[in-house]
Amino acid sequence: MYLNIILQCLLIAYVHSLSAHPVLIVVSYDAFRYNFFDTKLVPNMERLKKSGTYADHLLNVFPTKTFPNHHSIATGLYPEVHGVVGNSYYDPDVKKVLKIGYEMFHYDENIKPIWRLNEDQGNGRYSGTMMWPGASYPYQSQNITYVKDFEPGYDWHKRVDTVISWIKNPDKPANLVMLYFEEPDAHGHAFGPNSEVVKDLIRKLDNITLYLEQQLKQHELTDKVNVMHLSDHGMIGVTPPNFINITQYMTNGTYEWAGASPCIQIVPHEGYEEQIYSSLKTASVTNGHFKVYKKQDFPKRWYYKKNPRSPPILVMADVGYALDDLIIAAPKYAEHFNFTLTNSSEFGVHGYDYNVTDMHPFFMARGPKIKPRHKVAPFNTVDLFNLFTEILEIPQTPNNGTFGNIVDILVEKHGQYSVGSILIISVGGVVIALVLITVAAIITLVMIKRRQNMTTVAALNKRFPQTFQNNVIEAQHLLESEEA
Ligand SMILES: *[C@@H]1O[C@H](CO)[C@@H](O)[C@H](O)[C@H]1NC(C)=O
Ligand SMILES: *[C@@H]1O[C@H](CO)[C@@H](O)[C@H](O)[C@H]1NC(C)=O
Ligand SMILES: *[C@@H]1O[C@H](CO)[C@@H](O)[C@H](O)[C@H]1NC(C)=O
Ligand SMILES: *[C@@H]1O[C@H](CO)[C@@H](O)[C@H](O)[C@H]1NC(C)=O
Ligand SMILES: *[C@@H]1O[C@H](CO)[C@@H](O)[C@H](O)[C@H]1NC(C)=O
Ligand SMILES: *[C@@H]1O[C@H](CO)[C@@H](O)[C@H](O)[C@H]1NC(C)=O
Ligand SMILES: *[C@@H]1O[C@H](CO)[C@@H](O)[C@H](O)[C@H]1NC(C)=O
Ligand SMILES: *[C@@H]1O[C@H](CO)[C@@H](O)[C@H](O)[C@H]1NC(C)=O
Ligand SMILES: [Zn+2]
Numbered sequence: 001m002y003l004n005i006i007l008q009c010l011l012i013a014y015v016h017s018l019s020a021h022p023v024l025i026v027v028s029y030d031a032f033r034y035n036f037f038d039t040k041l042v043p044n045m046e047r048l049k050k051s052g053t054y055a056d057h058l059l060n061v062f063p064t065k066t067f068p069n070h071h072s073i074a075t076g077l078y079p080e081v082h083g084v085v086g087n088s089y090y091d092p093d094v095k096k097v098l099k100i101g102y103e104m105f106h107y108d109e110n111i112k113p114i115w116r117l118n119e120d121q122g123n124g125r126y127s128g129t130m131m132w133p134g135a136s137y138p139y140q141s142q143n144i145t146y147v148k149d150f151e152p153g154y155d156w157h158k159r160v161d162t163v164i165s166w167i168k169n170p171d172k173p174a175n176l177v178m179l180y181f182e183e184p185d186a187h188g189h190a191f192g193p194n195s196e197v198v199k200d201l202i203r204k205l206d207n208i209t210l211y212l213e214q215q216l217k218q219h220e221l222t223d224k225v226n227v228m229h230l231s232d233h234g235m236i237g238v239t240p241p242n243f244i245n246i247t248q249y250m251t252n253g254t255y256e257w258a259g260a261s262p263c264i265q266i267v268p269h270e271g272y273e274e275q276i277y278s279s280l281k282t283a284s285v286t287n288g289h290f291k292v293y294k295k296q297d298f299p300k301r302w303y304y305k306k307n308p309r310s311p312p313i314l315v316m317a318d319v320g321y322a323l324d325d326l327i328i329a330a331p332k333y334a335e336h337f338n339f340t341l342t343n344s345s346e347f348g349v350h351g352y353d354y355n356v357t358d359m360h361p362f363f364m365a366r367g368p369k370i371k372p373r374h375k376v377a378p379f380n381t382v383d384l385f386n387l388f389t390e391i392l393e394i395p396q397t398p399n400n401g402t403f404g405n406i407v408d409i410l411v412e413k414h415g416q417y418s419v420g421s422i423l424i425i426s427v428g429g430v431v432i433a434l435v436l437i438t439v440a441a442i443i444t445l446v447m448i449k450r451r452q453n454m455t456t457v458a459a460l461n462k463r464f465p466q467t468f469q470n471n472v473i474e475a476q477h478l479l480e481s482e483e484a
Pocket of ligand 4: 245246247248324325327328
């Protein structure tokens with residue numbers, strides 16, 4: 001009874017500007033390789049990394065592509081389980097190659113990404129997704145409260161401002177936000193990860209990380225919000241002499257082709273399976289710079305074969321090599337970005353085995369639930385889901401993560417609240433008296449803060465009119481699936 005009153009008061013105290021639940025922001029920087037931290041281009045990220053908990057790198061999922069990895073982050077499941085087996089894939093149900101879209105992320109209707117799971121706990125929990133791949137679709141026929149669909153080039157500061165406004169929303173404060181930046185991936189593909197263009201983008205990303213921290217500070221959220229920064233995969237530079245033409249080893253019209261360098265999914269038409277496999281296999285030996293796998297031979301640790309969407313045959317270029325799609329794309333990049341294509345032009349490639357060092361993503365986090373100045377051993381991308389549910393204090397759903405891998409990141413485990421409650425009850429009467437006096441003050445504060453919130457949202461509305469008209473914002477464009 002006492003406890004109840006106190007909890008109610010605490011709730012009122014929080015409601016004025018922030019969710020009463022633990023708050024988590026997850027920020028993903030597409031293709032931000034783990035060792036971009038060694039470039040001296042990221043002083044702010046470096047400082048942030050040292051202030052909280054970090055790992056030298058993460059072990060991501062196969063293939064080391066954007067959509068499979070983002071969905072593994074969001075679900076804690078391997079691609080063979082969630083069904084996002086590539087940035088595009090051949091769907092045996094509809095018998096065609098599918099690119100990013102609703103179907104890609106709905107292989108199994110029972111799977112709930114973290115944003116859906118969070119809102120389903122009800123009780124004032126709201127999720128927001130800022131351009132997160134796969135997050136602009138309903139799951140189990142329900143949208144979450146705040147969605148901004150992918151829009152390439154959309155102002156980065158605006159993304160951060162919008163995220164803050166979701167968290168500060170007086171009526172439906174978000175307690176989970178997933179924030180996505182498509183760089184340095186988008187330009188990295190055209191210029192390579194070692195280019196000046198990518199270096200500039202890394203500096204700019206370091207700057208936006210600082211901006212997020214500054215905004216949190218300005219809104220007095222620094223000590224209340226847990227923030228995680230990570231990436232989906234790394235990237236390596238490949239030059240045209242290392243592009244391999246594999247279509248020459250197959251007969252036109254006898255197979256379907258899906259995916260992009262370095263891993264191409266081949267789906268032979270009925271009756272051509274052996275012919276295509278043996279031809280590619282022979283060529284791989286002669287050429288020496290790519291490998292060919294039958295589905296049954298995919299390494300077990302890829303967790304990639306137990307799904308009808310995963311291909312009967314996979315061609316994997318060796319590290320530093322690429323396949324036909326880059327032969328076609330390279331001159332297009334050169335034309336689009338107005339540079340001269342030469343044998344030393346570098347193009348960015350990812351998708352190799354996750355044990356390839358240059359494919360490793362990074363991880364760092366800070367906040368009230370995260371250990372300060374702490375380093376943990378590299379862990380798996382699929383482990384992150386357990387970290388999210390633990391921070392958000394929501395029940396886990398079955399997943400492929402290992403809880404033990406992330407427990408050392410957390411300040412303390414569940415249970416702190418019941419201990420706190422017991423303490424409060426024991427001080428009982430005295431506290432109640434104090435609380436009653438403070439309630440009046442709090443209510444006054446709430447009213448003041450609400451007015452401030454209105455002002456903030458009103459100001460943002462003026463600056464970015466289209467952003468705040470609706471909770472759910474319509475898509476303008478879709479990500480070019482194979483460039484992700
Ligand atoms: C979810 O949002 C989309 C896009 O705004 C909309 O078309 C759809 O009707 C919404 N679905 C539900 C169940 O609200
Ligand atoms: C860095 O961020 C600030 C805002 O925090 C902005 O004014 C400035 O233009 C940014 N600089 C670059 C190089 O992006
Ligand atoms: C580019 O590389 C290819 C393959 O290695 C070679 O045949 C060609 O001569 C090179 N072109 C130039 C301009 O160096
Ligand atoms: C690969 O080689 C075949 C046969 O020589 C040719 O028809 C095809 O255009 C080549 N593919 C590319 C992408 O250059
Ligand atoms: C390959 O076959 C398709 C139809 O199956 C045809 O449209 C295409 O022009 C053919 N390409 C070549 C290079 O022969
Ligand atoms: C493309 O680059 C060349 C040489 O750098 C320059 O002269 C030309 O103006 C550029 N064209 C465009 C459309 O930017
Ligand atoms: C990745 O693992 C395979 C065995 O599955 C091994 O052959 C290969 O050398 C490993 N590569 C790296 C870079 O560790
Ligand atoms: C991954 O998790 C799913 C859901 O619990 C389960 O069905 C599947 O067997 C797991 N896969 C592995 C390799 O443990
Ligand atoms: Zn990419």
